[in-house]
Structure formats: C-alpha cells, structure tokens
Amino acid sequence: AAKKIEELRDELHQYNYEYHVLDDPSVPDHIYDKKLHELMDLEEQFPELLTSDSPSQRVGGQPLDKFEKVDHEVPMLSLGNAFGEDDLRDFDRRIRERVSHYRYVCELKIDGLAVSLRYEDGKFIRGATRGDGKTGEDITNNLKTINSIPLKIQEEETIEVRGEAYMPKRSFLALNEAREAEGQEVFANPRNAAAGSLRQLDPKIAAKRNLDIFIYSVGQWEAGSIESHSKRLEYLKKLGFKTNPETRTFESIEDVIRYTEEWTLKRSELDYEIDGIVIKVDSIDQQEELGFTAKSPRWAIAYKFPA
Numbered sequence: 001a002a003k004k005i006e007e008l009r010d011e012l013h014q015y016n017y018e019y020h021v022l023d024d025p026s027v028p029d030h031i032y033d034k035k036l037h038e039l040m041d042l043e044e045q046f047p048e049l050l051t052s053d054s055p056s057q058r059v060g061g062q063p064l065d066k067f068e069k070v071d072h073e074v075p076m077l078s079l080g081n082a083f084g085e086d087d088l089r090d091f092d093r094r095i096r097e098r099v100s101h102y103r104y105v106c107e108l109k110i111d112g113l114a115v116s117l118r119y120e121d122g123k124f125i126r127g128a129t130r131g132d133g134k135t136g137e138d139i140t141n142n143l144k145t146i147n148s149i150p151l152k153i154q155e156e157e158t159i160e161v162r163g164e165a166y167m168p169k170r171s172f173l174a175l176n177e178a179r180e181a182e183g184q185e186v187f188a189n190p191r192n193a194a195a196g197s198l199r200q201l202d203p204k205i206a207a208k209r210n211l212d213i214f215i216y217s218v219g220q221w222e223a224g225s226i227e228s229h230s231k232r233l234e235y236l237k238k239l240g241f242k243t244n245p246e247t248r249t250f251e252s253i254e255d256v257i258r259y260t261e262e263w264t265l266k267r268s269e270l271d272y273e274i275d276g277i278v279i280k281v282d283s284i285d286q287q288e289e290l291g292f293t294a295k296s297p298r299w300a301i302a303y304k305f306p307a
C-alpha cells in the first residue's frame, strides 16, 4: 500500500503542476479525480501513512481562532516608486553612476498580496503575509488551497520564495455577483478580495475563492550560484513554481519605458490586475554592489501606472 500511495502522490503532484502551473494538463479531469479519491481511500485505510504534503491535504486543517505571528528571516522590503518616464530616467542615471554594462529585467506588478513561502526538504511547511515587512501572519492553511502552490518541489531543498497572491478578475466578478445575490457586501477590487480571502480563519472558505499566485523571488542563500534575476525566475519555474510569462529583459531604460507604455495600454487584456511594472537590475552581483537604502533596494523600482 505504501508504494501505491507514493506512486499516486507523485502522479497527482505532476498532474497538478501540469494543470495549474503549466496550464497544459496531460490527463483529463476525471482521471485526476479518480486517482485523488483512490489516494484518499488508501490514506483513510492507512492513516499512519498520511503526510502533510500529500495532494489530499490541500483543503485540510480546522478553522483557526487566530493567526500566529511569523518573523521573516529576511525582511520583506518595499519598492521605491516611479510615476513617469523622467523618474525612470533618473533611476537609470543613479544606476549608471555606480555600475556599468548592466541589463534590466521587467516584471508585471501584480495587484495582490505579497506572501512568503517556506519549504523544508522540498515540502511546503509555512506561508506568511508580508505584514510590516519584519513580522507577518501565518496563513499556511489558506495558501495550501492555492492549486498553483506546489506542496512538494522538485528538489529536497530548504528555501524561501516570495510572490504575489491574487484573485483573477473572472473569480472576482463571480464572487461579487454571488455576494450581491446573498445580500452581502461586495469587495471593492480583486486585491481586497484576495486579502479578505487569505485572512479567513477557515481554509474551506479560502479554498472556494479561486486564488492564484505568481512567484517572483527566491532567497539569496539557496540560489546563490545563479547569477541573474531572470535566470532565478527560470530556476523557480523548474522547481515547480508559477512565474509570470510576460517577464522580459532589456538592455536600455528606453526599452523599459516602451515596455511600460505597452502594458499601460494592454493590461485590460490580462485576467488579473496589475498596478505597474517592477524593474530590476538583472545581475545579482550588481544588485549586491548597489545595495539598499533604509527601506528599499537601490537596484529595483516600481513604475506605477497613472491611476
């Protein structure tokens, strides 16, 4: 039975990754459901074989009466803002004064909730909100209900990754319609709806909110050898995380400005809300050379779309 359970778990992790991260399922839903029920029956027969990273444990856990506090080993910083192309050229001038031969990587800035995910020996063990940057809240059980968060990653590593949890626009509209029909208060925007969903004490409610996530960074200490942010994002995807497909690298700030203009117009086509573009110096060595101000990295800036 143990071998059969192990096989089913590996199969279901793979199916989940293909469906929710790659958006490219290799089996129809009914096969996934059949195997999941087969696994759950076996785990019921052999409860001593149950593990926290089993695919059957996504919507686990009893409702909490409060959230525990979590101290972030590496503080979750905030980004400086740029509101126009002149701000972006100023940012570029400050970089040019300190480093040479640099490249930028641009990522869509998802309008959601920053969260930190901790994995030990490759297993998802804890997820927390950003909070004040130093201390957040443990929302592990709610984050487990997000299908694109792998419960087990491809390497048995102990790592911490960060990303933005969000509610797709379609889910937001459906949720507000349902709340309206029940005479409940509607959410003002998808960001509030995502925050409200992740702050539910009962994971069964969060599980119904169709939340999703894009992962955008991995802690320095385990990806140390990977020398650029863009290559770290590729590494995160190989590990099993969902990263944003619109990320691009550019040689010049003029190209970056064109990219921000392109997305100012195109963002209405996305199925999720973005409030800007995050621009980073791509080389990790140059990031370290540039360092941080009191609260933000010097090597990154958030271009905000006009409200």
Ligand SMILES: COc1nc2nc(N)nc(N)c2nc1C
Binding pocket: 076, 077, 078, 079, 107, 108, 109, 110, 114, 164, 216, 217, 278, 297, 300
């Ligand atoms: C390096 O620090 C950061 N990087 C980020 N990257 C993306 N894509 N989105 C963010 N919201 C973000 N926020 C911070 C503080």
